[in-house]
Amino acid sequence: MMSTSSKENTEEIFRDIKRNLTRGVKDRKHNFHTPVFSNLNGDGEIDSRVVVLRNFDPLKMILNFHTDFRSPKAIDLKHNNNSLFVFYDHKLKIQLRVKTTSILNNQNGIAEEMWEKTRLFSRKCYLTTKIPSSITALPEDGIPNHLVGKEPNLEESEKGFKNFTVVENKINEIDWLYLEISGHRRLKLIFKEQKPEYHWIIP
Numbered sequence: 001m002m003s004t005s006s007k008e009n010t011e012e013i014f015r016d017i018k019r020n021l022t023r024g025v026k027d028r029k030h031n032f033h034t035p036v037f038s039n040l041n042g043d044g045e046i047d048s049r050v051v052v053l054r055n056f057d058p059l060k061m062i063l064n065f066h067t068d069f070r071s072p073k074a075i076d077l078k079h080n081n082n083s084l085f086v087f088y089d090h091k092l093k094i095q096l097r098v099k100t101t102s103i104l105n106n107q108n109g110i111a112e113e114m115w116e117k118t119r120l121f122s123r124k125c126y127l128t129t130k131i132p133s134s135i136t137a138l139p140e141d142g143i144p145n146h147l148v149g150k151e152p153n154l155e156e157s158e159k160g161f162k163n164f165t166v167v168e169n170k171i172n173e174i175d176w177l178y179l180e181i182s183g184h185r186r187l188k189l190i191f192k193e194q195k196p197e198y199h200w201i202i203p
C-alpha cells in the first residue's frame with residue numbers, strides 16, 4: 001500500500017503506474033488486465049470496447065493487445081492511429097486515461113513472436129470464416145462447423161496467423177486520477193523523451 005504522501009510524489013506515482021500496468025499483463029484478476037480501448041471510426045464516431053492487455057514495455061512505454069486484422073477497429077486504426085485506453089481499479093482507487101498512437105503488426109516478426117506464444121484455444125478466435133463484427137442471419141460465433149466445441153490442431157490453427165494482429169500503442173500522455181475522500185489527486189504525465197513531464201491538475 002502506498003502512503004498518502006507517495007501520491008504526491010511524481011516519480012513514485014510514475015513507478016506505481018508502471019508496476020500496475022506490468023501486473024495487469026500478468027495477473028488476469030487485476031482490473032488493469034481488461035482496459036477499455038477507444039478510437040475513431042471512418043465517420044468520426046467514437047468506438048470503445050474491452051481488450052486484454054497483453055504486454056507493457058516500461059522502457060518504450062508501449063501497451064499491446066491482440067486483435068483480428070479484419071475487425072473494424074483494425075481497419076479504422078490504419079486510417080487514424082489516435083487511440084485511448086481507460087483503466088480503473090476500485091481497490092487502488094486509481095483511474096488511468098492513456099492517450100496512445102497505435103501501430104498494427106500483421107504477418108511480421110512481432111506478430112510471429114506473439115503468435116508462437118498463443119495457445120491453440122486462443123488461436124481459434126482468428127479462424128472465423130466470416131469477418132468479425134459482420135452481420136449474420138443466425139446467432140453464431142463464425143467458427144467453422146468442424147471446430148465447434150473443440151480445439152483446432154496445430155496445423156489448422158496456423159490458418160489464423162494471417163488474421164492475428166498485435167496492436168502496439170505508444171503512450172503519449174497519461175492522466176492519473178487518485179480518488180480519496182481526504183483529497184483527490186490528479187497528475188498529467190506527458191511523454192516526449194524517456195522521462196515524462198509532470199503537471200498537477202485539479203481533479
Ligand SMILES: Cc1cc2nc3c(=O)[nH]c(=O)nc-3n(C[C@H](O)[C@H](O)[C@H](O)COP(=O)(O)O)c2cc1C
Pocket residue numbers: 034047048049050051052053065066067068071072073074132133
Ligand atoms: C473481457 C473481454 C476481453 C476482450 N478482449 C479482446 C481483445 O483482446 N481483442 C479484441 O479484439 N477484442 C476483445 N474483446 C471483444 C471486444 O470488446 C469487441 O467486442 C470486439 O473486438 C469487436 O470490436 P470492434 O467491432 O470494435 O472491432 C474482448 C471482450 C471482452 C468482454
